[in-house]
Amino acid sequence: MLKIFKPCDFHVHLREGNLAKFVLKENNKYFQKILVMPNLSRSITNSNLLLKYKKHILKYNKGSQILFTIYLNSECNLKDLKKMHKLNLFSAVKLYPLNATTNSSSGVQDIKKMSKYFEFLEKHNIPLCIHGEHVHHNDDPFEREKKFLDNELSWIISNFKSLKITLEHITTKDSVKFVKSHKNIAATITTHHLLENTYTFLGSNLRPELFCKPIIKNHKHQKELQKVALSGHKQFFFGSDSAPHLKKAKFADSCCAGVYSTKYATSNILEFFWSNKKTDNLNKFLTINGSNHYGLDYDKKLCKYKRNKTAKFQKYTKFQDDYLINYNFYKNLWTRI
Ligand code: DOR
Ligand code: ZN
Secondary structure (H helix, E strand, O other): OEEEEOOEEEEEOOOOHHHHHHHHHHHHHHOOEEEEOOOOOOOOOOHHHHHHHHHHHHHHOOOOEEEOEEEOOOOOOHHHHHHHHHOOOOOEEEEOEOOOOOOOOOOEOOHHHHHHHHHHHHHOOOOEEEOOOOOOOOOOHHHHHHHHHHHHHHHHHHHOOOOOEEEOOOOOHHHHHHHHOOOOEEEEEOHHHHHOOHHHHHHOOOOHHHOOOOOOOOHHHHHHHHHHHHHOOOOEEEOOOEOOOEHHHHOOOOOOOOEEOHHHHHHHHHHHHHHOOOHHHHHHHHHHHHHHHOOOOOOOOEEEEEEOOOOOOOOEEEEOOEEEEEOOOOOOOEEEO
16 A cells, blocks of 8 residues: 555646546546646636636646646746746746647747746746657657757757756756756656657557657666665656547547556556555655745645555447547556545
8 A cells, every 4th residue: 555645647648628528537536736838729828718727627627736827938928927837827838849749830939039938937947848859850750858858958948047947858878867867857757658668669560559758778778767866866757748538539540649548657656666666755755855946835644545456447438439549557556534
């Protein structure tokens, strides 16, 4: 049995409409806080869009603290951002490089043109969450993250020295090293990047359900992610990047990027720390480090979890006339008691 604080997920996609209602319900079950991404079919770039989305989400929310984000691009208006910030309507701003992933066609092509926004965020101590991939025609997708560190991220931090940054869903040993050597940056780590590698993803049969951005890397990178997560290092914490796509869109001619991991995320993380004898660091990875990074208090009530021999992994969850594909790694499942 394990007793931990109710976990937080500092990077999740709820989507819109009925799907958001459905996905939120699962999140309510497992997480005390969630940081929700703004890459909807119409990116959330202003207060009108944010308020509309908040209204929809908060109508269905049962008990989690929902932290909203704004999609950063040149459409954003500083006055509007300031107003939203004053009213505490959002917790972070998200930067997507143009066409880096799902719903990023209104992302940023040239980050050097975003200086006025970075200055604003720095001045008001607003965290900037970054999808850290350098996306360029003909570039190797396995190299995108490293290139982003060398090009864009290095430029951002040398020009905006006090800007608080979350480097999202890191996948490489290079990112681990980079984050450790810059005190204003923290990083989220997903379950699938922790537990899978290029061998499990495509070394035998190709597994579309694991296709995501950034793409899963080899076991050498995976080892470094595992080591730093298990260590409880304060600059690294959990963000699932759980991204629901319907089965027909995943198993299609052109497979979209995203892993839906919410249902078994807690179970996977508990088993990972348990099997590595590092359960003392679970609260840091799941609750404390992320809350501290975002300057938030958290619920310290302890919840009990047990390895449940009778619980069965359910690969598909029915949604309307299709399914969501649940990600799970371990045979042993943990459930709350
Ligand atoms: O694989 C991904 N899917 N990576 C992201 O960054 C976005 C996400 C989505 O929204 O589907
Ligand atoms: Zn994401």
